Amino acid sequence: MVVKEFGDIFEVFLRKESVFFDKRVFQSNYTPETIPHREEQAKQIANILAPALKGDKPSNIFIYGKTGTGKTLTVKYTTQKLMEIAEREKIPLKVLYVNCKLKRSADTEYRLIAQLAAELGKPLPPTGLPTEEVYKAFIRVLNKNKQNHILILDEIDQLVNKTGDNVLYNLTRINEEQTESQVSLIGISNDVLFVDSLDPRVRSSLSEEETVFPPYNALQIQSILKQRSELAFNKEVLQPGVIEKCAAYAARDHGDARRALELLRVAGEIADRGNSKKIMIEHIDEAEEKIDRDRVIDIVTTQPKQYQLVLYSIISLQSIRNNKIFTGEVYEVYKSLCNKTKTYVLTQRRISDIISEFDMLGIVNAKVISKGRYGRTREISIEIPQTILPKTKKLLEENIKA
DNA sequence: GTCAATTCACATGAAAGAGACCACGGTCTAGTG
DNA sequence: CTAGACCGTGGTCTCTTTCATGTGAATTGACGA
Numbered sequence: 001m002v003v004k005e006f007g008d009i010f011e012v013f014l015r016k017e018s019v020f021f022d023k024r025v026f027q028s029n030y031t032p033e034t035i036p037h038r039e040e041q042a043k044q045i046a047n048i049l050a051p052a053l054k055g056d057k058p059s060n061i062f063i064y065g066k067t068g069t070g071k072t073l074t075v076k077y078t079t080q081k082l083m084e085i086a087e088r089e090k091i092p093l094k095v096l097y098v099n100c101k102l103k104r105s106a107d108t109e110y111r112l113i114a115q116l117a118a119e120l121g122k123p124l125p126p127t128g129l130p131t132e133e134v135y136k137a138f139i140r141v142l143n144k145n146k147q148n149h150i151l152i153l154d155e156i157d158q159l160v161n162k163t164g165d166n167v168l169y170n171l172t173r174i175n176e177e178q179t180e181s182q183v184s185l186i187g188i189s190n191d192v193l194f195v196d197s198l199d200p201r202v203r204s205s206l207s208e209e210e211t212v213f214p215p216y217n218a219l220q221i222q223s224i225l226k227q228r229s230e231l232a233f234n235k236e237v238l239q240p241g242v243i244e245k246c247a248a249y250a251a252r253d254h255g256d257a258r259r260a261l262e263l264l265r266v267a268g269e270i271a272d273r274g275n276s277k278k279i280m281i282e283h284i285d286e287a288e289e290k291i292d293r294d295r296v297i298d299i300v301t302t303q304p305k306q307y308q309l310v311l312y313s314i315i316s317l318q319s320i321r322n323n324k325i326f327t328g329e330v331y332e333v334y335k336s337l338c339n340k341t342k343t344y345v346l347t348q349r350r351i352s353d354i355i356s357e358f359d360m361l362g363i364v365n366a367k368v369i370s371k372g373r374y375g376r377t378r379e380i381s382i383e384i385p386q387t388i389l390p391k392t393k394k395l396l397e398e399n400i401k402a
Numbered sequence: 403g404t405c406a407a408t409t410c411a412c413a414t415g416a417a418a419g420a421g422a423c424c425a426c427g428g429t430c431t432a433g434t435g
Numbered sequence: 436c437t438a439g440a441c442c443g444t445g446g447t448c449t450c451t452t453t454c455a456t457g458t459g460a461a462t463t464g465a466c467g468a
Binding site for chain 1: 408409410411412413414423424425426
């Protein structure tokens with residue numbers, strides 16, 4: 001019985017018409033043939049990197065711009081083109097790309113260097129060695145290769161925030177210590193103010209060249225969406241106005257093209273599931289809500305237990321009080337909750353940090369205010385949309401009990 | 403009424419500890435010739 | 436004699452605690468008009 005049903009599901013799925021022609025176009029690692037509205041930046045980067053083809057060391061580049069402005073894509077694209085030529089001409093050159101934000105991969109000094117060494121063909125244990133050893137190993141492979149290296153450090157601000165800037169200092173200094181191979185750095189950051197927080201020595205050597213990626217405006221996002229959707233969807237699938245609406249959503253918060261593409265993709269999936277042959281404007285609204293919902297639920301359920309307890313405290317406080325909540329109150333509720341569930345109680349100091357982490361995640365809004373004589377605290381309110389709140393609360397309840 | 407001092411309730415920082423990982427080198431053990 | 440099991444040491448990483456210091460405006464209280 002069950003098997004038969006399953007068979008049906010697959011059968012139906014196979015026969016079903018989809019609005020998608022090639023879904024891969026929407027994957028985040030997809031590199032299109034051309035990158036609209038970024039010709040300027042691509043050219044600039046190419047010019048800076050070009051000396052590498054003659055065996056010289058290109059200047060270090062620092063790139064910044066908000067999320068979803070095509071930084072990573074453009075850099076990957078240009079370096080890819082560069083490599084094609086280098087390979088054809090047999091020029092020794094190597095491009096290494098590392099995303100510093102990926103947990104457990106490159107978000108500490110040790111792991112970053114280990115990751116780089118691994119990319120060069122020298123895998124290192126994930127922990128256990130002195131950091132100095134890792135540097136030595138890295139430099140050894142570097143020297144063995146005897147070629148120019150271009151090092152792309154994506155989301156570099158995350159790394160520096162966590163571990164300080166002496167990683168970058170060490171990396172920029174590698175060239176001085178050895179002459180067999182040269183290393184150029186490309187730093188990519190979402191945070192525009194990031195450079196200012198760096199040590200002046202690091203700053204001057206890291207940003208020998210700078211490139212800014214401005215946000216896309218609504219029209220540019222539209223043309224990006226059009227370009228992709230022609231490849232991704234079957235013909236005549238898009239109802240007029242859909243792209244415009246998508247673009248408008250994305251342009252509303254700082255021109256994030258990635259968000260716009262995701263919105264369009266999810267809208268397509270919803271249309272598919274509803275057996276609609278076209279993507280309607282309503283699907284966009286639905287998609288936006290689904291993305292919100294998935295994000296919240298994902299964050300909430302993957303959080304450690306202590307975090308869930310804190311969040312639950314905040315939510316239940318808000319449902320009684322309906323507005324401003326303060327750290328102290330959250331802590332009180334949290335403590336009694338811990339007693340009830342027989343959980344180890346953390347200090348208020350830690351809870352304070354946890355709350356501000358939720359703030360960073362966009363789950364709550366926590367603003368530091370001063371109540372004058374009555375002290376200084378965070379004013380907390382929940383940012384979870386009303387429609388999802390009950391479900392979130394229930395999920396938390398289940399998780400806490402377990 | 404005005405103004406500076408006080409005071410509250412935390413925020414924010416720094417340092418350090420606990421416990422989970424892990425690599426490495428040395429020692430012990432058992433199996434092999 | 437040698438491979439593998441089994442320590443102890445020393446390292447990283449994450450999550451916390453402890454201790455210390457900072458802070459913005461309502462309140463207080465002294466002062467002068």
